[in-house]
Amino acid sequence: MEDESSENRKQARLVILELANMISVPMALNAVVRLNVADAIWQGGANNPLSAIEILTRVLPDGNGDAENLQRLLRLLASYSVFNEHSPSGGGERERKYSLTDVGKTLVTDKEGLSFAPFVLQHHQDALMKAWPLVHEAVVDPSKEPFERANGEPAYSYYLKQGNMNELMVKAMSGVSVPFMRAMLQAYDGFRGVQRLVDVGGSGGDCLRMILQKHPNIKEGINFDLPEVLAKAPQIPGVTHVGGDMFKSIPQADAIFMKWVLTTWTDDEIKTIMQNCYNSLSEGGKLIACEPLLPENSDNSHRTRALLEGDIFVMTIYRAKGKHRTEEQFRKLAFSVGFPSFRAFHVDHFSTVLEFQK
Numbered sequence: 613m614e615d616e617s618s619e620n621r622k623q624a625r626l627v628i629l630e631l632a633n634m635i636s637v638p639m640a641l642n643a644v645v646r647l648n649v650a651d652a653i654w655q656g657g658a659n660n661p662l663s664a665i666e667i668l669t670r671v672l673p674d675g676n677g678d679a680e681n682l683q684r685l686l687r688l689l690a691s692y693s694v695f696n697e698h699s700p701s702g703g704g705e706r707e708r709k710y711s712l713t714d715v716g717k718t719l720v721t722d723k724e725g726l727s728f729a730p731f732v733l734q735h736h737q738d739a740l741m742k743a744w745p746l747v748h749e750a751v752v753d754p755s756k757e758p759f760e761r762a763n764g765e766p767a768y769s770y771y772l773k774q775g776n777m778n779e780l781m782v783k784a785m786s787g788v789s790v791p792f793m794r795a796m797l798q799a800y801d802g803f804r805g806v807q808r809l810v811d812v813g814g815s816g817g818d819c820l821r822m823i824l825q826k827h828p829n830i831k832e833g834i835n836f837d838l839p840e841v842l843a844k845a846p847q848i849p850g851v852t853h854v855g856g857d858m859f860k861s862i863p864q865a866d867a868i869f870m871k872w873v874l875t876t877w878t879d880d881e882i883k884t885i886m887q888n889c890y891n892s893l894s895e896g897g898k899l900i901a902c903e904p905l906l907p908e909n910s911d912n913s914h915r916t917r918a919l920l921e922g923d924i925f926v927m928t929i930y931r932a933k934g935k936h937r938t939e940e941q942f943r944k945l946a947f948s949v950g951f952p953s954f955r956a957f958h959v960d961h962f963s964t965v966l967e968f969q970k
């Protein structure tokens with residue numbers, strides 16, 4: 613019989629209870645995003661510490677709402693570094709005040725109307741939430757992903773049939789992709805000499821717009837995505853919209869850009885996409901893909917956890933055999949369709965630039 617009073621057992625019981633209640637964390641995050649708490653605290657850069665009552669009067673100005681319950685959410689999220697908690701007079705429930713940490717600031721709406729908030733909302737919509745109790749089914753039978761089991765069809769086609777889901781997806785992608793692209797374009801100069809660039813799965817077109825701004829040598833930029841997605845995408849000077857299916861063919865180019873596209877598909881599907889890229893590239897042309905890159909070793913760092921969590925998200929929502937891959941797995945896939953040269957540029961902790969040259 614184990615000694616339940618030993619430190620090891622106490623720790624073990626604590627950790628399993630923390631894990632069993634972990635759902636409180638993303639749902640609390642989703643709640644503060646729905647309430648628009650980050651913008652309420654930020655107030656044009658003031659970021660002054662505010663009590664839950666003060667925040668509540670900003671997010672629900674009609675005077676309704678429960679400040680104590682808001683504070684319970686803020687406390688939990690302070691323990692995950694989303695908010696700083698200030699208790700100037702050593703405690704007391706009404707004394708606690710909250711400001712935004714660097715993590716919390718990612719939820720603040722910027723001048724372009726973007727932030728990470730739509731990504732949080734996008735991940736917690738009803739149709740996606742319905743898939744999560746079915747994760748074990750991806751082990752029992754991976755022929756159908758949990759999202760499809762729960763909703764009767766695959767995620768992308770489901771989004772397209774629900775206009776608001778498609779719009780939220782585009783907004784979520786822009787909010788996450790724009791800051792990444794700023795960092796990526798500072799560190800990576802592989803677009804030099806490119807004249808005709810196709811962005812495969814370009815969504816709202818932000819990535820392409822930013823690449824063209826930085827590299828005026830690119831004379832022609834093509835946003836290639838599903839026609840239904842492009843129908844909602846804004847017109848951007850210098851960018852042509854071409855609707856199509858990357859599994860059939862991709863417009864000719866001397867470089868192809870692709871961000872967060874390969875990850876959601878199976879190995880066989882990736883080979884088809886990469887083969888179509890290879891066929892459409894001129895000799896010496898490049899496929900520049902930005903994808904999450906899984907580390908070889910498992911540990912408890914933020915990076916490894918964020919990438920492993922994203923991997924389970926892909927398995928649950930997009931394809932039971934779609935996944936985050938290691939550098940070596942990408943190298944093998946690329947060689948198998950004929951790309952002789954491959955380089956990885958580590959410009960970000962989550963996504964890596966993978967350059968495949970024909």
Ligand SMILES: C[S@@+](CC[C@H](N)C(=O)[O-])C[C@H]1O[C@@H](n2cnc3c(N)ncnc32)[C@H](O)[C@@H]1O
Binds near residue numbers: 856
């Ligand atoms: C995860 S989003 C990435 C969007 C954008 N590249 C970014 O990172 O901000 C994947 C994109 O692939 C597009 N897509 C899905 N299936 C496609 C297909 N068969 N052909 C072309 N694009 C497709 C989706 O519409 C979506 O815009």
